[in-house]
Amino acid sequence: MNRRDFLALTAAFPALAGMAPGKRYRVGVIGHTGRGNYGHGLDTMWKEVPGCEIVAVADADEAGLSAAKKKLGVDNVFRDYRAMLAKSAVDIVAVAPRFLEEHRDMAVAAAQAGARGIYMEKPFCRTPSEADEIVAACAKSGTRCAVAHRNRWHPALIHAKKLVDEGGIGRVLEVRCRGKEDARGGGLDLWVLGTHDLNLATFFTGPAVACTATMLNAGKPATPLDVVQGAEASGPLAGNELHARYETESGIPIFFDSIAKAGTPEVNFGLQIVGTKGFIDFRIDLPKFAHVVFGSPTLASDTPREWTPITSGGVGKPEPDGTLHQRLAGHILPALDLIAAIEENRPPLCSDKDGAMTVEMVCAAFASHRNNSARVALPLENRDHPLAGWK
Structure with a gap:
Protein backbone atom coordinates (compact mmCIF):
# COMPACT_ATOMS: atom_id res chain seq x y z
CA MET A 1 0.00 0.00 0.00
CA ASN A 2 1.46 3.36 -0.98
CA ARG A 3 1.23 6.47 1.19
CA ARG A 4 -1.58 7.99 -0.89
CA ASP A 5 -3.74 4.88 -0.58
CA PHE A 6 -2.98 4.61 3.12
CA LEU A 7 -4.05 8.20 3.76
CA ALA A 8 -7.23 7.73 1.72
CA LEU A 9 -8.12 4.63 3.72
CA THR A 10 -7.38 6.40 6.98
CA ALA A 11 -9.59 9.34 6.04
CA ALA A 12 -12.53 6.96 5.53
CA PHE A 13 -12.40 5.84 9.17
CA PRO A 14 -14.35 8.42 11.19
CA ALA A 15 -12.66 7.29 14.42
CA LEU A 16 -9.31 8.47 13.06
CA ALA A 17 -10.40 11.31 10.83
CA GLY A 18 -12.40 13.08 13.53
CA MET A 19 -15.39 13.38 11.18
CA ALA A 20 -18.67 14.69 12.58
CA PRO A 21 -21.92 15.20 10.65
CA GLY A 22 -22.52 18.76 9.52
CA LYS A 23 -26.34 18.66 9.59
CA ARG A 24 -29.24 16.66 10.96
CA TYR A 25 -30.53 13.51 9.32
CA ARG A 26 -34.06 12.18 9.67
CA VAL A 27 -34.05 8.41 10.25
CA GLY A 28 -36.86 5.95 9.57
CA VAL A 29 -36.60 2.49 11.16
CA ILE A 30 -38.12 -0.60 9.56
CA GLY A 31 -38.50 -3.65 11.79
CA HIS A 32 -40.76 -6.69 11.77
CA THR A 33 -41.49 -8.27 15.13
CA GLY A 34 -41.58 -12.05 14.80
CA ARG A 35 -39.80 -11.93 11.43
CA GLY A 36 -36.33 -10.84 12.50
CA ASN A 37 -37.38 -8.04 14.86
CA TYR A 38 -34.85 -5.17 14.92
CA GLY A 39 -31.55 -6.99 14.43
CA HIS A 40 -28.54 -6.12 16.51
CA GLY A 41 -29.74 -2.76 17.80
CA LEU A 42 -30.31 -1.26 14.35
CA ASP A 43 -33.25 0.65 15.79
CA THR A 44 -31.84 2.13 19.01
CA MET A 45 -28.37 2.88 17.57
CA TRP A 46 -29.63 6.10 15.94
CA LYS A 47 -30.36 7.62 19.34
CA GLU A 48 -26.58 7.66 19.90
CA VAL A 49 -25.47 8.91 16.47
CA PRO A 50 -24.66 12.63 16.44
CA GLY A 51 -26.74 14.54 13.93
CA CYS A 52 -29.48 11.91 13.65
CA GLU A 53 -33.10 11.92 14.79
CA ILE A 54 -35.49 8.96 14.60
CA VAL A 55 -38.69 10.40 13.13
CA ALA A 56 -40.66 7.26 12.17
CA VAL A 57 -40.85 3.52 12.68
CA ALA A 58 -42.67 0.78 10.77
CA ASP A 59 -43.53 -2.71 12.00
CA ALA A 60 -46.20 -4.99 10.51
CA ASP A 61 -46.80 -6.53 13.95
CA GLU A 62 -49.19 -4.39 16.01
CA ALA A 63 -47.77 -5.32 19.43
CA GLY A 64 -44.21 -4.93 18.14
CA LEU A 65 -45.03 -1.51 16.71
CA SER A 66 -46.47 -0.38 20.03
CA ALA A 67 -43.31 -1.51 21.83
CA ALA A 68 -41.08 0.16 19.24
CA LYS A 69 -43.01 3.43 19.57
CA LYS A 70 -42.30 3.46 23.29
CA LYS A 71 -38.69 2.29 23.01
CA LEU A 72 -37.72 4.78 20.29
CA GLY A 73 -39.80 7.64 21.59
CA VAL A 74 -41.58 8.39 18.31
CA ASP A 75 -45.25 9.07 17.58
CA ASN A 76 -45.01 8.68 13.80
CA VAL A 77 -45.67 4.91 13.48
CA PHE A 78 -46.81 2.71 10.59
CA ARG A 79 -47.86 -0.90 10.06
CA ASP A 80 -46.72 -0.62 6.41
CA TYR A 81 -43.14 0.51 5.77
CA ARG A 82 -44.11 1.75 2.31
CA ALA A 83 -46.53 4.19 3.91
CA MET A 84 -43.78 5.34 6.24
CA LEU A 85 -41.47 5.96 3.29
CA ALA A 86 -44.15 7.88 1.42
CA LYS A 87 -45.23 10.10 4.28
CA SER A 88 -42.23 10.71 6.53
CA ALA A 89 -39.55 12.37 4.34
CA VAL A 90 -36.72 10.35 5.89
CA ASP A 91 -33.07 10.77 4.87
CA ILE A 92 -31.75 7.44 6.18
CA VAL A 93 -33.61 4.14 6.42
CA ALA A 94 -32.59 1.37 8.80
CA VAL A 95 -33.56 -2.02 7.36
CA ALA A 96 -33.40 -3.84 10.66
CA PRO A 97 -35.01 -7.33 10.55
CA ARG A 98 -32.58 -10.22 10.91
CA PHE A 99 -34.69 -12.45 8.66
CA LEU A 100 -33.65 -12.17 5.01
CA GLU A 101 -37.01 -12.53 3.27
CA GLU A 102 -37.91 -8.82 3.21
CA HIS A 103 -34.49 -7.23 2.82
CA ARG A 104 -34.70 -6.83 -0.95
CA ASP A 105 -38.20 -5.34 -0.92
CA MET A 106 -37.44 -2.98 1.96
CA ALA A 107 -34.15 -1.72 0.50
CA VAL A 108 -35.54 -1.25 -3.02
CA ALA A 109 -38.57 0.60 -1.64
CA ALA A 110 -36.30 2.87 0.43
CA ALA A 111 -34.15 3.70 -2.60
CA GLN A 112 -37.18 4.32 -4.81
CA ALA A 113 -38.63 6.62 -2.14
CA GLY A 114 -35.53 8.79 -2.37
CA ALA A 115 -33.68 7.81 0.81
CA ARG A 116 -30.17 9.23 0.76
CA GLY A 117 -28.80 6.39 2.85
CA ILE A 118 -29.71 2.83 3.91
CA TYR A 119 -28.17 0.88 6.76
CA MET A 120 -29.00 -2.82 6.40
CA GLU A 121 -28.81 -5.75 8.76
CA LYS A 122 -26.71 -8.61 7.49
CA PRO A 123 -26.89 -10.98 5.68
CA PHE A 124 -27.61 -8.65 2.77
CA CYS A 125 -30.31 -10.70 1.00
CA ARG A 126 -31.09 -14.25 -0.16
CA THR A 127 -29.84 -14.49 -3.74
CA PRO A 128 -27.58 -12.79 -6.28
CA SER A 129 -30.67 -11.67 -8.21
CA GLU A 130 -32.01 -9.89 -5.13
CA ALA A 131 -28.60 -8.30 -4.60
CA ASP A 132 -28.61 -7.15 -8.23
CA GLU A 133 -31.97 -5.42 -7.68
CA ILE A 134 -30.83 -3.61 -4.53
CA VAL A 135 -27.57 -2.43 -6.12
CA ALA A 136 -29.40 -1.26 -9.26
CA ALA A 137 -32.08 0.58 -7.29
CA CYS A 138 -29.48 2.37 -5.15
CA ALA A 139 -27.40 3.28 -8.19
CA LYS A 140 -30.45 4.73 -9.96
CA SER A 141 -31.52 6.85 -6.97
CA GLY A 142 -28.01 7.77 -5.81
CA THR A 143 -28.70 6.12 -2.44
CA ARG A 144 -25.69 5.14 -0.34
CA CYS A 145 -26.23 1.71 1.18
CA ALA A 146 -24.12 0.21 3.98
CA VAL A 147 -24.32 -3.36 5.27
CA ALA A 148 -23.86 -4.03 8.99
CA HIS A 149 -20.67 -6.10 8.82
CA ARG A 150 -19.41 -3.75 11.51
CA ASN A 151 -15.87 -5.13 11.71
CA ARG A 152 -15.17 -3.50 8.36
CA TRP A 153 -15.14 -0.19 10.23
CA HIS A 154 -12.50 -1.26 12.77
CA GLY A 322 -11.44 3.37 25.34
CA THR A 323 -14.83 3.70 23.65
CA LEU A 324 -13.91 2.03 20.36
CA HIS A 325 -15.47 -1.38 20.97
CA GLN A 326 -18.66 0.19 22.28
CA ARG A 327 -18.96 2.46 19.22
CA LEU A 328 -18.32 -0.46 16.86
CA ALA A 329 -20.67 -2.88 18.63
CA GLY A 330 -23.28 -0.14 18.74
CA HIS A 331 -22.88 0.62 15.01
CA ILE A 332 -21.96 4.24 15.71
CA LEU A 333 -18.86 4.25 13.47
CA PRO A 334 -20.69 2.59 10.55
CA ALA A 335 -23.47 5.16 10.87
CA LEU A 336 -21.02 8.07 10.88
CA ASP A 337 -19.28 6.64 7.82
CA LEU A 338 -22.63 6.26 6.04
CA ILE A 339 -23.33 9.94 6.70
CA ALA A 340 -19.86 10.85 5.42
CA ALA A 341 -20.45 8.70 2.33
CA ILE A 342 -23.67 10.63 1.63
CA GLU A 343 -21.99 13.99 2.09
CA GLU A 344 -18.84 13.05 0.16
CA ASN A 345 -20.65 11.11 -2.60
CA ARG A 346 -18.63 7.93 -2.12
CA PRO A 347 -19.41 4.31 -1.19
CA PRO A 348 -19.48 3.42 2.51
CA LEU A 349 -16.63 1.23 3.78
CA CYS A 350 -18.96 -1.77 3.55
CA SER A 351 -21.32 -1.00 0.70
CA ASP A 352 -24.19 -2.73 -1.07
CA LYS A 353 -21.69 -4.07 -3.59
CA ASP A 354 -19.64 -5.59 -0.75
CA GLY A 355 -22.81 -7.15 0.64
CA ALA A 356 -23.64 -8.50 -2.81
CA MET A 357 -20.21 -10.16 -3.00
CA THR A 358 -20.81 -12.08 0.23
CA ASN A 371 -22.75 -29.70 -9.20
CA ASN A 372 -20.81 -32.50 -7.47
CA SER A 373 -18.38 -30.02 -5.90
CA ALA A 374 -17.29 -28.77 -9.31
CA ARG A 375 -15.55 -25.41 -9.66
CA VAL A 376 -18.06 -22.63 -10.30
CA ALA A 377 -17.06 -19.20 -11.55
CA LEU A 378 -18.22 -15.93 -10.03
CA PRO A 379 -20.33 -14.00 -10.88
CA LEU A 380 -22.75 -16.94 -10.96
CA GLU A 381 -24.66 -17.53 -14.16
CA ASN A 382 -27.77 -18.63 -12.28
CA ARG A 383 -28.81 -15.62 -10.19
CA ASP A 384 -31.48 -17.54 -8.24
CA HIS A 385 -30.92 -19.71 -5.18
CA PRO A 386 -28.77 -22.72 -6.22
CA LEU A 387 -30.64 -25.20 -4.01
CA ALA A 388 -34.13 -24.16 -5.17
CA GLY A 389 -35.64 -26.95 -7.26
CA TRP A 390 -32.66 -29.29 -6.71
CA LYS A 391 -33.72 -32.82 -7.65
Whole structure:
Protein backbone atom coordinates (compact mmCIF):
# COMPACT_ATOMS: atom_id res chain seq x y z
CA MET A 1 0.00 0.00 0.00
CA ASN A 2 1.46 3.36 -0.98
CA ARG A 3 1.23 6.47 1.19
CA ARG A 4 -1.58 7.99 -0.89
CA ASP A 5 -3.74 4.88 -0.58
CA PHE A 6 -2.98 4.61 3.12
CA LEU A 7 -4.05 8.20 3.76
CA ALA A 8 -7.23 7.73 1.72
CA LEU A 9 -8.12 4.63 3.72
CA THR A 10 -7.38 6.40 6.98
CA ALA A 11 -9.59 9.34 6.04
CA ALA A 12 -12.53 6.96 5.53
CA PHE A 13 -12.40 5.84 9.17
CA PRO A 14 -14.35 8.42 11.19
CA ALA A 15 -12.66 7.29 14.42
CA LEU A 16 -9.31 8.47 13.06
CA ALA A 17 -10.40 11.31 10.83
CA GLY A 18 -12.40 13.08 13.53
CA MET A 19 -15.39 13.38 11.18
CA ALA A 20 -18.67 14.69 12.58
CA PRO A 21 -21.92 15.20 10.65
CA GLY A 22 -22.52 18.76 9.52
CA LYS A 23 -26.34 18.66 9.59
CA ARG A 24 -29.24 16.66 10.96
CA TYR A 25 -30.53 13.51 9.32
CA ARG A 26 -34.06 12.18 9.67
CA VAL A 27 -34.05 8.41 10.25
CA GLY A 28 -36.86 5.95 9.57
CA VAL A 29 -36.60 2.49 11.16
CA ILE A 30 -38.12 -0.60 9.56
CA GLY A 31 -38.50 -3.65 11.79
CA HIS A 32 -40.76 -6.69 11.77
CA THR A 33 -41.49 -8.27 15.13
CA GLY A 34 -41.58 -12.05 14.80
CA ARG A 35 -39.80 -11.93 11.43
CA GLY A 36 -36.33 -10.84 12.50
CA ASN A 37 -37.38 -8.04 14.86
CA TYR A 38 -34.85 -5.17 14.92
CA GLY A 39 -31.55 -6.99 14.43
CA HIS A 40 -28.54 -6.12 16.51
CA GLY A 41 -29.74 -2.76 17.80
CA LEU A 42 -30.31 -1.26 14.35
CA ASP A 43 -33.25 0.65 15.79
CA THR A 44 -31.84 2.13 19.01
CA MET A 45 -28.37 2.88 17.57
CA TRP A 46 -29.63 6.10 15.94
CA LYS A 47 -30.36 7.62 19.34
CA GLU A 48 -26.58 7.66 19.90
CA VAL A 49 -25.47 8.91 16.47
CA PRO A 50 -24.66 12.63 16.44
CA GLY A 51 -26.74 14.54 13.93
CA CYS A 52 -29.48 11.91 13.65
CA GLU A 53 -33.10 11.92 14.79
CA ILE A 54 -35.49 8.96 14.60
CA VAL A 55 -38.69 10.40 13.13
CA ALA A 56 -40.66 7.26 12.17
CA VAL A 57 -40.85 3.52 12.68
CA ALA A 58 -42.67 0.78 10.77
CA ASP A 59 -43.53 -2.71 12.00
CA ALA A 60 -46.20 -4.99 10.51
CA ASP A 61 -46.80 -6.53 13.95
CA GLU A 62 -49.19 -4.39 16.01
CA ALA A 63 -47.77 -5.32 19.43
CA GLY A 64 -44.21 -4.93 18.14
CA LEU A 65 -45.03 -1.51 16.71
CA SER A 66 -46.47 -0.38 20.03
CA ALA A 67 -43.31 -1.51 21.83
CA ALA A 68 -41.08 0.16 19.24
CA LYS A 69 -43.01 3.43 19.57
CA LYS A 70 -42.30 3.46 23.29
CA LYS A 71 -38.69 2.29 23.01
CA LEU A 72 -37.72 4.78 20.29
CA GLY A 73 -39.80 7.64 21.59
CA VAL A 74 -41.58 8.39 18.31
CA ASP A 75 -45.25 9.07 17.58
CA ASN A 76 -45.01 8.68 13.80
CA VAL A 77 -45.67 4.91 13.48
CA PHE A 78 -46.81 2.71 10.59
CA ARG A 79 -47.86 -0.90 10.06
CA ASP A 80 -46.72 -0.62 6.41
CA TYR A 81 -43.14 0.51 5.77
CA ARG A 82 -44.11 1.75 2.31
CA ALA A 83 -46.53 4.19 3.91
CA MET A 84 -43.78 5.34 6.24
CA LEU A 85 -41.47 5.96 3.29
CA ALA A 86 -44.15 7.88 1.42
CA LYS A 87 -45.23 10.10 4.28
CA SER A 88 -42.23 10.71 6.53
CA ALA A 89 -39.55 12.37 4.34
CA VAL A 90 -36.72 10.35 5.89
CA ASP A 91 -33.07 10.77 4.87
CA ILE A 92 -31.75 7.44 6.18
CA VAL A 93 -33.61 4.14 6.42
CA ALA A 94 -32.59 1.37 8.80
CA VAL A 95 -33.56 -2.02 7.36
CA ALA A 96 -33.40 -3.84 10.66
CA PRO A 97 -35.01 -7.33 10.55
CA ARG A 98 -32.58 -10.22 10.91
CA PHE A 99 -34.69 -12.45 8.66
CA LEU A 100 -33.65 -12.17 5.01
CA GLU A 101 -37.01 -12.53 3.27
CA GLU A 102 -37.91 -8.82 3.21
CA HIS A 103 -34.49 -7.23 2.82
CA ARG A 104 -34.70 -6.83 -0.95
CA ASP A 105 -38.20 -5.34 -0.92
CA MET A 106 -37.44 -2.98 1.96
CA ALA A 107 -34.15 -1.72 0.50
CA VAL A 108 -35.54 -1.25 -3.02
CA ALA A 109 -38.57 0.60 -1.64
CA ALA A 110 -36.30 2.87 0.43
CA ALA A 111 -34.15 3.70 -2.60
CA GLN A 112 -37.18 4.32 -4.81
CA ALA A 113 -38.63 6.62 -2.14
CA GLY A 114 -35.53 8.79 -2.37
CA ALA A 115 -33.68 7.81 0.81
CA ARG A 116 -30.17 9.23 0.76
CA GLY A 117 -28.80 6.39 2.85
CA ILE A 118 -29.71 2.83 3.91
CA TYR A 119 -28.17 0.88 6.76
CA MET A 120 -29.00 -2.82 6.40
CA GLU A 121 -28.81 -5.75 8.76
CA LYS A 122 -26.71 -8.61 7.49
CA PRO A 123 -26.89 -10.98 5.68
CA PHE A 124 -27.61 -8.65 2.77
CA CYS A 125 -30.31 -10.70 1.00
CA ARG A 126 -31.09 -14.25 -0.16
CA THR A 127 -29.84 -14.49 -3.74
CA PRO A 128 -27.58 -12.79 -6.28
CA SER A 129 -30.67 -11.67 -8.21
CA GLU A 130 -32.01 -9.89 -5.13
CA ALA A 131 -28.60 -8.30 -4.60
CA ASP A 132 -28.61 -7.15 -8.23
CA GLU A 133 -31.97 -5.42 -7.68
CA ILE A 134 -30.83 -3.61 -4.53
CA VAL A 135 -27.57 -2.43 -6.12
CA ALA A 136 -29.40 -1.26 -9.26
CA ALA A 137 -32.08 0.58 -7.29
CA CYS A 138 -29.48 2.37 -5.15
CA ALA A 139 -27.40 3.28 -8.19
CA LYS A 140 -30.45 4.73 -9.96
CA SER A 141 -31.52 6.85 -6.97
CA GLY A 142 -28.01 7.77 -5.81
CA THR A 143 -28.70 6.12 -2.44
CA ARG A 144 -25.69 5.14 -0.34
CA CYS A 145 -26.23 1.71 1.18
CA ALA A 146 -24.12 0.21 3.98
CA VAL A 147 -24.32 -3.36 5.27
CA ALA A 148 -23.86 -4.03 8.99
CA HIS A 149 -20.67 -6.10 8.82
CA ARG A 150 -19.41 -3.75 11.51
CA ASN A 151 -15.87 -5.13 11.71
CA ARG A 152 -15.17 -3.50 8.36
CA TRP A 153 -15.14 -0.19 10.23
CA HIS A 154 -12.50 -1.26 12.77
CA PRO A 155 -9.53 1.14 12.53
CA ALA A 156 -7.13 -1.73 13.28
CA LEU A 157 -7.73 -2.87 9.69
CA ILE A 158 -5.63 0.05 8.48
CA HIS A 159 -2.60 -1.26 10.33
CA ALA A 160 -3.29 -4.92 9.55
CA LYS A 161 -3.54 -4.19 5.82
CA LYS A 162 -0.40 -2.08 5.91
CA LEU A 163 1.41 -4.95 7.66
CA VAL A 164 0.26 -7.41 4.99
CA ASP A 165 1.01 -5.12 2.05
CA GLU A 166 4.51 -4.33 3.32
CA GLY A 167 5.39 -8.03 3.73
CA GLY A 168 5.24 -8.09 7.53
CA ILE A 169 4.02 -11.70 7.56
CA GLY A 170 5.87 -12.70 4.41
CA ARG A 171 4.06 -13.94 1.35
CA VAL A 172 0.38 -14.48 2.12
CA LEU A 173 -0.50 -18.12 1.48
CA GLU A 174 -4.18 -18.31 2.40
CA VAL A 175 -7.03 -16.99 4.52
CA ARG A 176 -8.81 -19.48 6.80
CA CYS A 177 -12.29 -18.76 8.18
CA ARG A 178 -14.62 -20.54 10.58
CA GLY A 179 -18.13 -19.76 11.76
CA LYS A 180 -19.39 -20.09 15.32
CA GLU A 181 -20.02 -23.80 14.71
CA ASP A 182 -22.83 -23.98 17.22
CA ALA A 183 -26.09 -25.73 16.33
CA ARG A 184 -26.15 -23.64 13.13
CA GLY A 185 -23.15 -25.45 11.61
CA GLY A 186 -22.93 -25.69 7.83
CA GLY A 187 -24.99 -23.54 5.48
CA LEU A 188 -26.81 -21.52 8.13
CA ASP A 189 -23.52 -20.76 9.87
CA LEU A 190 -22.15 -19.60 6.51
CA TRP A 191 -25.10 -17.25 6.08
CA VAL A 192 -25.40 -15.82 9.58
CA LEU A 193 -21.77 -15.73 10.78
CA GLY A 194 -19.66 -16.70 7.80
CA THR A 195 -20.72 -13.65 5.84
CA HIS A 196 -18.81 -11.58 8.44
CA ASP A 197 -15.72 -13.70 7.71
CA LEU A 198 -16.02 -13.61 3.93
CA ASN A 199 -16.70 -9.89 3.87
CA LEU A 200 -13.59 -9.22 5.95
CA ALA A 201 -11.43 -11.72 4.04
CA THR A 202 -12.10 -10.09 0.67
CA PHE A 203 -10.95 -6.74 2.11
CA PHE A 204 -7.46 -8.30 2.01
CA THR A 205 -7.69 -10.61 -1.02
CA GLY A 206 -9.96 -8.76 -3.41
CA PRO A 207 -13.15 -10.26 -4.90
CA ALA A 208 -13.74 -13.99 -5.17
CA VAL A 209 -13.68 -15.35 -8.73
CA ALA A 210 -14.48 -19.06 -8.23
CA CYS A 211 -15.55 -21.61 -5.61
CA THR A 212 -15.45 -25.32 -4.89
CA ALA A 213 -17.41 -26.66 -1.94
CA THR A 214 -18.89 -29.71 -0.25
CA MET A 215 -21.84 -29.91 2.14
CA LEU A 216 -22.31 -32.89 4.43
CA ASN A 217 -25.23 -34.17 6.46
CA ALA A 218 -24.23 -36.45 9.32
CA GLY A 219 -20.90 -37.04 7.58
CA LYS A 220 -22.32 -37.90 4.16
CA PRO A 221 -22.68 -35.66 1.09
CA ALA A 222 -25.95 -33.76 1.29
CA THR A 223 -28.60 -34.74 -1.25
CA PRO A 224 -31.84 -33.13 -2.44
CA LEU A 225 -33.63 -35.18 0.23
CA ASP A 226 -31.71 -33.19 2.89
CA VAL A 227 -32.91 -29.79 1.68
CA VAL A 228 -35.00 -27.87 4.19
CA GLN A 229 -36.06 -24.25 4.56
CA GLY A 230 -33.40 -22.64 6.70
CA ALA A 231 -33.99 -20.66 9.87
CA GLU A 232 -34.17 -16.84 9.76
CA ALA A 233 -35.81 -17.07 6.31
CA SER A 234 -32.42 -17.91 4.80
CA GLY A 235 -33.91 -20.06 2.05
CA PRO A 236 -33.11 -23.68 1.11
CA LEU A 237 -30.30 -25.33 3.11
CA ALA A 238 -28.90 -28.83 3.33
CA GLY A 239 -26.57 -30.51 5.82
CA ASN A 240 -24.81 -29.53 9.03
CA GLU A 241 -21.25 -29.30 7.73
CA LEU A 242 -19.70 -27.24 4.93
CA HIS A 243 -16.22 -26.88 3.46
CA ALA A 244 -15.57 -24.23 0.80
CA ARG A 245 -12.53 -22.92 -1.05
CA TYR A 246 -12.63 -19.61 -2.91
CA GLU A 247 -10.22 -18.41 -5.56
CA THR A 248 -9.73 -14.64 -5.46
CA GLU A 249 -8.62 -11.88 -7.75
CA SER A 250 -5.26 -11.66 -5.95
CA GLY A 251 -4.61 -15.41 -6.20
CA ILE A 252 -4.83 -15.84 -2.41
CA PRO A 253 -7.34 -18.59 -1.59
CA ILE A 254 -9.99 -18.19 1.09
CA PHE A 255 -11.20 -21.27 2.99
CA PHE A 256 -14.41 -21.43 5.01
CA ASP A 257 -15.27 -24.39 7.20
CA SER A 258 -18.17 -25.03 9.55
CA ILE A 259 -19.20 -28.16 11.45
CA ALA A 260 -22.21 -28.14 13.75
CA LYS A 261 -21.30 -28.23 17.46
CA ALA A 262 -17.58 -28.40 16.69
CA GLY A 263 -16.29 -26.33 19.61
CA THR A 264 -16.50 -23.14 21.62
CA PRO A 265 -18.17 -20.46 19.46
CA GLU A 266 -16.07 -17.56 20.71
CA VAL A 267 -12.91 -19.53 19.91
CA ASN A 268 -13.94 -20.73 16.46
CA PHE A 269 -15.56 -17.60 15.01
CA GLY A 270 -13.02 -15.61 13.03
CA LEU A 271 -10.31 -15.82 10.42
CA GLN A 272 -6.55 -15.99 10.01
CA ILE A 273 -4.38 -14.53 7.26
CA VAL A 274 -1.54 -17.03 6.99
CA GLY A 275 1.83 -15.95 5.61
CA THR A 276 5.27 -17.50 5.31
CA LYS A 277 6.59 -15.39 8.19
CA GLY A 278 3.58 -15.22 10.49
CA PHE A 279 -0.18 -14.90 10.63
CA ILE A 280 -2.79 -12.31 11.58
CA ASP A 281 -5.76 -13.48 13.62
CA PHE A 282 -9.16 -11.72 13.77
CA ARG A 283 -11.77 -12.70 16.36
CA ILE A 284 -15.04 -11.32 15.06
CA ASP A 285 -16.81 -8.85 17.35
CA LEU A 286 -14.49 -9.39 20.34
CA PRO A 287 -12.88 -6.36 22.05
CA LYS A 288 -9.43 -7.85 21.39
CA PHE A 289 -10.10 -7.98 17.67
CA ALA A 290 -6.74 -8.51 15.95
CA HIS A 291 -3.36 -10.03 16.76
CA VAL A 292 -0.26 -10.90 14.76
CA VAL A 293 2.04 -13.82 15.52
CA PHE A 294 5.45 -13.48 13.88
CA GLY A 295 7.45 -16.48 12.70
CA SER A 296 6.81 -19.38 10.37
CA PRO A 297 3.37 -20.88 11.05
CA THR A 298 4.72 -24.38 10.34
CA LEU A 299 8.24 -24.38 11.82
CA ALA A 300 8.54 -25.35 15.48
CA SER A 301 9.95 -22.74 17.84
CA ASP A 302 12.01 -23.30 20.99
CA THR A 303 10.45 -20.25 22.64
CA PRO A 304 6.81 -19.18 23.06
CA ARG A 305 5.54 -16.85 20.39
CA GLU A 306 3.86 -13.66 21.43
CA TRP A 307 0.40 -12.72 20.23
CA THR A 308 1.00 -9.06 19.44
CA PRO A 309 -2.15 -6.93 19.42
CA ILE A 310 -3.11 -4.78 16.45
CA THR A 311 -5.18 -1.84 17.63
CA SER A 312 -6.35 1.48 16.28
CA GLY A 313 -3.00 2.77 17.55
CA GLY A 314 -0.94 0.33 15.49
CA VAL A 315 0.91 -2.99 15.76
CA GLY A 316 1.96 -3.73 19.32
CA LYS A 317 0.32 -0.56 20.62
CA PRO A 318 -2.24 -0.41 23.45
CA GLU A 319 -5.72 0.59 22.36
CA PRO A 320 -5.83 4.40 22.70
CA ASP A 321 -9.60 4.64 22.28
CA GLY A 322 -11.44 3.37 25.34
CA THR A 323 -14.83 3.70 23.65
CA LEU A 324 -13.91 2.03 20.36
CA HIS A 325 -15.47 -1.38 20.97
CA GLN A 326 -18.66 0.19 22.28
CA ARG A 327 -18.96 2.46 19.22
CA LEU A 328 -18.32 -0.46 16.86
CA ALA A 329 -20.67 -2.88 18.63
CA GLY A 330 -23.28 -0.14 18.74
CA HIS A 331 -22.88 0.62 15.01
CA ILE A 332 -21.96 4.24 15.71
CA LEU A 333 -18.86 4.25 13.47
CA PRO A 334 -20.69 2.59 10.55
CA ALA A 335 -23.47 5.16 10.87
CA LEU A 336 -21.02 8.07 10.88
CA ASP A 337 -19.28 6.64 7.82
CA LEU A 338 -22.63 6.26 6.04
CA ILE A 339 -23.33 9.94 6.70
CA ALA A 340 -19.86 10.85 5.42
CA ALA A 341 -20.45 8.70 2.33
CA ILE A 342 -23.67 10.63 1.63
CA GLU A 343 -21.99 13.99 2.09
CA GLU A 344 -18.84 13.05 0.16
CA ASN A 345 -20.65 11.11 -2.60
CA ARG A 346 -18.63 7.93 -2.12
CA PRO A 347 -19.41 4.31 -1.19
CA PRO A 348 -19.48 3.42 2.51
CA LEU A 349 -16.63 1.23 3.78
CA CYS A 350 -18.96 -1.77 3.55
CA SER A 351 -21.32 -1.00 0.70
CA ASP A 352 -24.19 -2.73 -1.07
CA LYS A 353 -21.69 -4.07 -3.59
CA ASP A 354 -19.64 -5.59 -0.75
CA GLY A 355 -22.81 -7.15 0.64
CA ALA A 356 -23.64 -8.50 -2.81
CA MET A 357 -20.21 -10.16 -3.00
CA THR A 358 -20.81 -12.08 0.23
CA VAL A 359 -24.20 -13.27 -1.06
CA GLU A 360 -22.51 -14.38 -4.28
CA MET A 361 -19.89 -16.32 -2.28
CA VAL A 362 -22.48 -18.06 -0.10
CA CYS A 363 -24.57 -19.10 -3.08
CA ALA A 364 -21.45 -20.20 -4.96
CA ALA A 365 -20.76 -22.77 -2.22
CA PHE A 366 -24.27 -24.18 -2.63
CA ALA A 367 -23.95 -24.15 -6.43
CA SER A 368 -20.65 -26.02 -6.33
CA HIS A 369 -22.00 -28.75 -4.07
CA ARG A 370 -25.09 -29.15 -6.23
CA ASN A 371 -22.75 -29.70 -9.20
CA ASN A 372 -20.81 -32.50 -7.47
CA SER A 373 -18.38 -30.02 -5.90
CA ALA A 374 -17.29 -28.77 -9.31
CA ARG A 375 -15.55 -25.41 -9.66
CA VAL A 376 -18.06 -22.63 -10.30
CA ALA A 377 -17.06 -19.20 -11.55
CA LEU A 378 -18.22 -15.93 -10.03
CA PRO A 379 -20.33 -14.00 -10.88
CA LEU A 380 -22.75 -16.94 -10.96
CA GLU A 381 -24.66 -17.53 -14.16
CA ASN A 382 -27.77 -18.63 -12.28
CA ARG A 383 -28.81 -15.62 -10.19
CA ASP A 384 -31.48 -17.54 -8.24
CA HIS A 385 -30.92 -19.71 -5.18
CA PRO A 386 -28.77 -22.72 -6.22
CA LEU A 387 -30.64 -25.20 -4.01
CA ALA A 388 -34.13 -24.16 -5.17
CA GLY A 389 -35.64 -26.95 -7.26
CA TRP A 390 -32.66 -29.29 -6.71
CA LYS A 391 -33.72 -32.82 -7.65
